[in-house]
Every structure is written in C-alpha cells, then in structure tokens.
Amino acid sequence: MNCFEAATRSLEKALADSDEDHINVWWVSSHLYQSGGTEEETSRVLQAYEHWFTEVMDPLVREGKIIWMTFDEMTEIYLKWEKARQRYESRFDAQDTKIDHEFWKRYIDPDDPQFYVYFAVNVNDYYDPDLCAETLNRLLDIYTKYGVRADFYFTGPVLKALVETHPEVIERIKDENMGINYHIRPSHPACDSSISQAYYKGKCRRIQDLSYEEKVDLLEKFESFALVTEGYSPDKKDFCSTYREGEVGGYDYVKEVFGVAPVISGLNTRDEDLKRAELEVLRRKGLRMYIASHTGGTNPMNPFEVSYGLLERPSDFGFPFASKLKEASYDGEKIAEIFFKSAPSGYERPLFGGILVHDYDFFKKSWLRTPLMGEENYYTEEERERRFQAYEEMVRAVLSRAGVKVITGEDFVEMYEKYLAATG
Numbered sequence: 001m002n003c004f005e006a007a008t009r010s011l012e013k014a015l016a017d018s019d020e021d022h023i024n025v026w027w028v029s030s031h032l033y034q035s036g037g038t039e040e041e042t043s044r045v046l047q048a049y050e051h052w053f054t055e056v057m058d059p060l061v062r063e064g065k066i067i068w069m070t071f072d073e074m075t076e077i078y079l080k081w082e083k084a085r086q087r088y089e090s091r092f093d094a095q096d097t098k099i100d101h102e103f104w105k106r107y108i109d110p111d112d113p114q115f116y117v118y119f120a121v122n123v124n125d126y127y128d129p130d131l132c133a134e135t136l137n138r139l140l141d142i143y144t145k146y147g148v149r150a151d152f153y154f155t156g157p158v159l160k161a162l163v164e165t166h167p168e169v170i171e172r173i174k175d176e177n178m179g180i181n182y183h184i185r186p187s188h189p190a191c192d193s194s195i196s197q198a199y200y201k202g203k204c205r206r207i208q209d210l211s212y213e214e215k216v217d218l219l220e221k222f223e224s225f226a227l228v229t230e231g232y233s234p235d236k237k238d239f240c241s242t243y244r245e246g247e248v249g250g251y252d253y254v255k256e257v258f259g260v261a262p263v264i265s266g267l268n269t270r271d272e273d274l275k276r277a278e279l280e281v282l283r284r285k286g287l288r289m290y291i292a293s294h295t296g297g298t299n300p301m302n303p304f305e306v307s308y309g310l311l312e313r314p315s316d317f318g319f320p321f322a323s324k325l326k327e328a329s330y331d332g333e334k335i336a337e338i339f340f341k342s343a344p345s346g347y348e349r350p351l352f353g354g355i356l357v358h359d360y361d362f363f364k365k366s367w368l369r370t371p372l373m374g375e376e377n378y379y380t381e382e383e384r385e386r387r388f389q390a391y392e393e394m395v396r397a398v399l400s401r402a403g404v405k406v407i408t409g410e411d412f413v414e415m416y417e418k419y420l421a422a423t424g
Contacts, residue, residue: 007028118318121358123152128363130165136173182282199240226250264287265290298314321335
C-alpha cells in the first residue's frame with residue numbers, strides 16, 4: 001500500500017467516524033522540500049499528487065463531503081461554533097478555566113505578550129558530526145548574539161557522536177543555557193513509519209504483536225541503553241531494531257550528558273498503544289511535555305492541555321524554516337512576515353508560535369538518504385551561507401516585532417505551575 005492509498009483509507013475512516021455535532025478535521029501534510037530528489041523525481045511526485053486530488057478529493061468536494069480550509073480558517077469557524085454552544089466541553093478536566101489576557105497578566109506573566117515564540121532545533125544527523133557541530137556553533141552564535149534561548153532536541157545516537165567528536169559544542173550548549181529536549185528517529189522502534197520489529201526477549205519481534213505491557217518493557221530498554229544504528233537504512237524493511245545492554249543510551253543518555261532531564265520529546269508514531277507506551281516510559285524518567293502537534297491543534301480557550309500525564313507543547317502556528325526559503329526567495333524578513341501572517345486571529349490569550357530547523361537543513365537535503373546518495377546530497381558552501389544568512393535575518397526580524405517574547409519548554413512548564421496555583 002503506497003502513501004496515497006493509506007491517505008485515502010484514513011480519509012474514508014475519518015468521514016465514516018465524523019460527528020455532525022462537532023467540527024471534524026482531517027488534514028494531510030507533505031514535506032517535498034525534504035525529499036532530496038531530482039527535478040524529475042519531484043515532478044513525478046507532484047503528478048501523483050495531482051492524480052490523487054483529481055480522482056479522490058475532487059469528487060468528495062463536489063459532493064459536499066469535504067471543504068478545503070487552512071488552519072486559520074478552521075480556527076475562525078471553531079471560535080464561532082464555540083460561542084454558539086451553551087457550554088464548553090473540554091477534552092481535559094483541567095481546562096475548564098477560560099483564559100484571557102486579564103487572567104494571563106494577573107496570574108501567568110505580567111508582560112502578557114501578543115506572541116510567545118519557540119526557536120526549535122532538531123539535532124538528528126549522526127552521519128556527519130563535523131558538519132552537524134559546525135551548524136550548531138553557527139546557530140549558537142545567532143542565539144547568543146540576540147540574547148535568546150532555543151530548544152534543542154537531541155537523539156541518543158547524534159549526541160553520542162557529538163560527545164565523541166566535538167565535546168566542546170555540547171559544553172557550549174550547557175554554558176549558554178539552551179533548552180534541552182529529547183527526540184527519536186529511526187532505527188528507534190517507536191518510529192513506526194520505518195521500523196516494525198525489534199529485539200525483545202531473545203528474538204526479533206514485530207512491535208504490533210506485543211502486548212501493551214511488553215511494549216512498555218521494550219521501550220524502557222531502548223530509553224536506557226544505546227540504540228544500534230549500524231546496518232540501518234530506510235530501504236531495509238527487515239531490519240531488527242536493537243540496543244547495547246550495558247551502554248547507556250536513549251533518554252537516559254541525554255539526561256546524563258546534560259545533567260538535566262530533557263523537558264520535551266517529539267514522537268514518530270501514529271500507533272496509539274506505541275505512543276502511550278513511549279510516553280509512559282519517558283514520563284517516568286522525567287519528561288514534562290510532548291509534541292502533540294507541530295502546528296495548530298492547541299485549545300483556543302486554554303493552552304494548558306494535558307494528555308498521557310504530560311503537558312502538550314502549545315502550538316498555534318508555525319512551520320519548518322526550510323519550507324519557506326524558496327517562497328521567500330531566501331529573504332529572512334519575508335520568512336518572519338509569513339510566520340506572523342500564519343498566526344490565527346480572535347484569540348483572547350497570547351499566541352504560541354514555533355519555527356523549526358534541523359541540523360541538516362544547513363548542509364544537506366536529507367540526513368536519512370546519505371547512505372543511498374553521494375555528494376549530490378550536500379549543499380554547496382554558497383548555498384549553506386545563504387541559508388545561515390536567511391535564518392539570522394529571520395531571527396532578527398521576529399525579535400524586532402512588537403509583542404514578542406521568546407520562550408523554551410522549560411519556561412512553559414513554569415507557566416503551567418503558575419496556572420495550577422491560580423486555579424487550585
């Protein structure tokens with residue numbers, strides 16, 4: 001089954017499960033900018049998209065079963081729908097309190113900015129630790145120049161590679177008090193898009209065949225011991241994910257290296273049991289928050305949402321930096337303008353927006369394709385410099401906007417504690 005067939009099945013199920021008393025949202029996301037393909041490959045993908053839209057989506061639009069909308073348009077409709085209801089049915093018991101600017105200024109933050117902004121850095125690339133370290137140093141130069149903290153997300157394998165080759169970068173991240181967070185990528189078994197089996201109790205087992213308790217037991221091992229990455233590539237469908245018992249790794253390793261428990265974790269699974277098991281393991285180890293959605297989905301009335309015993313990182317708007325480079329013609333100020341234009345309107349509380357970069361965004365087209373591709377996967381020095389310049393211009397432009405305050409996940413946890421104190 002290819003991705004379009006999977007998307008069609010997902011949409012059909014969403015339509016079958018829709019509730020006429022609620023606003024029903026189904027969304028599809030693509031990351032063509034990370035494909036790293038040739039013009040011919042990209043053209044072929046776009047043709048496949050056009051065929052899918054024509055054959056699957058267009059008939060549903062004509063029948064009135066679906067309506068195309070952007071996230072901000074959905075938000076506007078949601079707010080109108082919300083006001084028409086007699087009471088607000090929160091997804092979580094803790095969200096009965098509606099938050100407005102008056103509440104925020106009194107109990108949460110006297111600054112009451114219009115926008116809270118995250119600068120997030122996903123550090124994944126253990127194939128090229130030298131280029132990764134160089135990129136992190138350039139980003140740190142920018143953050144310290146403008147006096148802001150960024151949220152760094154480390155996988156166990158990339159952190160190990162950096163500790164072994166460029167420990168000075170890790171020390172600099174500590175010294176400059178950046179936000180420390182966790183992330184998982186293949187061949188971690190909770191990345192169900194690429195791995196379906198892992199070593200468990202003496203043999204390779206399919207993750208889907210394990211009970212919930214067995215999944216927790218398995219993931220506890222992968223968050224305690226070093227992930228084996230040797231021999232993995234995206235085209236190896238029979239790869240058995242495993243770990244080195246006795247060698248610290250995963251969440252525990254990030255915690256050990258930085259001396260603090262990573263605050264936030266990203267996820268890479270759509271499997272409900274696998275997600276719940278992974279978050280249970282991480283919560284026990286000290287995690288406070290997870291990324292439920294990169295963009296949109298945060299409660300308009302109250303950003304303090306809790307699920308799986310963890311805070312959800314708020315995200316009202318935002319995007320990956322690299323996805324807007326061509327649209328903005330490498331103009332950082334234009335990227336910042338696009339960022340703020342994507343913010344929803346009508347909220348009675350501060351908005352939360354995030355701009356994400358990956359380490360490899362500044363030196364190659366796709367980190368996972370490195371074993372499959374050659375030098376053509378790497379950007380030229382000129383291209384790399386253009387990207388750094390655009391990023392710094394964007395950071396400067398974001399900070400020059402009135403009503404902006406940069407925060408990390410650690411800051412949001414402190415806000416949540418103030419919220420709990422105010423609401424009892």
